[in-house]
Amino acid sequence: AxxxxxxxxxxSVQEAETVTLSCTYDTSESDYYLFWxxxxxxxxxxxxxxxxxxxxxxxxxxxxxxxxxxxxxxFSLKISDSQLGDAAxxxxxxxxxxxxxxxxxxxxIIKP
Amino acid sequence: EPEVTQTPSHQVTQMGQEVILRCVPxxxxxxxxxxxxxxxxKVEFLVSFYNNEISxxxxxxxxxxxxxxxxxxxxxxxxRSTKLEDSAxxxxxxxxxxxxxxxxxxxxxxxxxx
Numbered sequence: 634a635x636x637x638x639x640x641x642x643x644x645s646v647q648e649a650e651t652v653t654l655s656c657t658y659d660t661s662e663s664d665y666y667l668f669w670x671x672x673x674x675x676x677x678x679x680x681x682x683x684x685x686x687x688x689x690x691x692x693x694x695x696x697x698x699x700x701x702x703x704x705x706x707x708f709s710l711k712i713s714d715s716q717l718g719d720a721a722x723x724x725x726x727x728x729x730x731x732x733x734x735x736x737x738x739x740x741x742i743i744k745p
Numbered sequence: 746e747p748e749v750t751q752t753p754s755h756q757v758t759q760m761g762q763e764v765i766l767r768c769v770p771x772x773x774x775x776x777x778x779x780x781x782x783x784x785x786x787k788v789e790f791l792v793s794f795y796n797n798e799i800s801x802x803x804x805x806x807x808x809x810x811x812x813x814x815x816x817x818x819x820x821x822x823x824x825r826s827t828k829l830e831d832s833a834x835x836x837x838x839x840x841x842x843x844x845x846x847x848x849x850x851x852x853x854x855x856x857x858x859x
Contacts, residue, residue: 676834678788678850724788732778732801733848737787 635660635729639736646715647744653700654710654739656725662686666728667701667708672738673721681723684708717743747771751837751851758827758858766822766854768837777820778838778848779812781805788836794820827858 637658646652658667669681684692684701691699696716700709712719720743725736750769758764770777779791793800794812811823820839824831834855838848 675852677852678836678838678848680847683847726788732790732793732803733780733788734790735788 635662635727635734637725637727637734637736639723639725639739641739642737643740643742645742645744646712648715648717650715651711651713652715652741654712654723654725654741656708656710656736658706658708658725658727658734660706660727660729662729667699668726668728668733669697669699669708669710670724670726671719671721672724673718678724682710712741715743717745719743747849749837749839749849749851751835751854753854754852755855756857758856760829760858761826763823763825764827764856766824766835766837766856768820768822768839768851769818770820770837770839771841771849772818774839774841774849776800776840776842776846777812777814778840779822780836780838781833782836782853783830783833791822824856827856829858832856832858 639656665686667684671679671681682692682694682697691701696713698711722738724738726733752767777794780788782788790803792802792806809825813821834853836853837851840846840848
């Protein structure tokens with residue numbers, strides 16, 4: 634079975650600081666995709682960043698970057714220079730055959 | 746920028762009733778999905794749809810549920826004989842080229858079963 638685990642139910646960070654959200658996964662597939670989605674209080678799901686498993690280079694998107702460790706099946710999200718607008722639930726997801734397998738989410742709190 | 750829309754934003758129904766949740770995916774997208782999120786819990790995949798048929802469905806998506814693309818724009822989720830535990834946010838998503846592409850999510854429909 635394919636699973637995604639986010640072990641941090643809640644994280645907090647001071648504005649302008651850096652925070653890392655953890656995600657581990659399990660899959661028997663050799664080729665797959667990993668995603669981080671953000672869900673602000675409006676409840677809409679917004680893609681933050683995407684990583685292709687066959688690419689060794691870690692994906693980056695402005696202040697967001699990932700640390701993808703394929704052997705360890707780890708896919709953490711780093712948010713640099715945290716902003717108040719980053720406050721949201723963050724979900725890690727694994728693509729597997731036409732569906733996304735979701736983690737339980739991490740609530741990110743930004744302290745002003 | 747194109748977006749996925751969902752109606753209604755909030756649906757209240759009595760237990761045992763049937764509801765239809767509507768979604769309008771982005772026009773050039775070919776793959777469509779339904780997810781649900783029970784309050785405080787993680788997002789759960791329900792079903793994916795491509796070329797007018799279900800591609801994949803989860804254990805949650807039993808005979809109580811059905812999906813349909815009745816015309817060229819709408820994508821609906823029907824829930825028959827609703828139960829209290831069906832209360833959740835239901836998200837529709839679409840992609841151009843399958844799950845490996847960015848899934849564009851709609852704003853969700855909050856279903857409350859009383």
